[in-house]
Amino acid sequence: MGVNAYNEGKPMNIPILRMDPNGYSRQVARLNEVKKTRDSGRVGQTLDALRIACEGTENTMPYIMDCVRAYCTLGEIVGVMTKVFGKYEEPTMI
Secondary structure, eight states: OOTTTTOOSSOOOOOOOOOOTTHHHHHHHHHHHHHHHSOHHHHHHHHHHHHHHHHSSSOSHHHHHHHHHTTOOHHHHHHHHHHHHOOOOOOOOO
């Protein structure tokens, strides 16, 4: 119903996204530089505070933001939360 109502009659030219082949290695180099220059003590403290907040009943968002401000990676933040909460597995229904 209405599928062909606005058809222009000619195929659309959709440009294909071209990725920079060196983009991955550049991003890894940037991440390594951030990890070298960040305050590793503060990273550990904020991740510990996040773990404690996850184990309790506090709102975890302020602790996540502290981790971000300390330049913790998303993987580090999610790793702490996964250790406390576990990994969600969708139940299989038949």
